[in-house]
Amino acid sequence: MLTRDEMPACPVATTVQMIGSKWKLLIMRNLLARPWRFNELKKDLEGISQKVLTDSLRSMEDDGIIIRTVYPEVPPRVEYALSELGESMRPIIKSMELWGLDYKAQKH
DSSP states (O other): OOOGGGSOSSHHHHHHHHHOSHHHHHHHHHHTTSOEEHHHHHHHSTTOOHHHHHHHHHHHHHTTSEEEEEESOSSOEEEEEEOHHHHTTHHHHHHHHHHHHHHHHSOO
16 A cells, blocks of 8 residues: 555546556445445456455555455454545546446447
């Protein structure tokens, strides 16, 4: 995790640093709908390895984008949800969704 001072000077590069990977964007897309458990994400994100999912979730938690909640049950239940910072990215993801829909609707 980079500190704010270590982030790129360019604001677009900062955003890419935070959520620029394919998997982080798809994790955020899912978490915008509701909290998810690890195995639910693994099943829904076709092609993601357990290691990449684990690393992405840890990185997003370290960056303050998501919150990991462990429930004191046997076996333990862990859920991932967007933090306030993560929720603030909702318009970015929504804009990407709308752009993708528009692009797919155009004739090329």
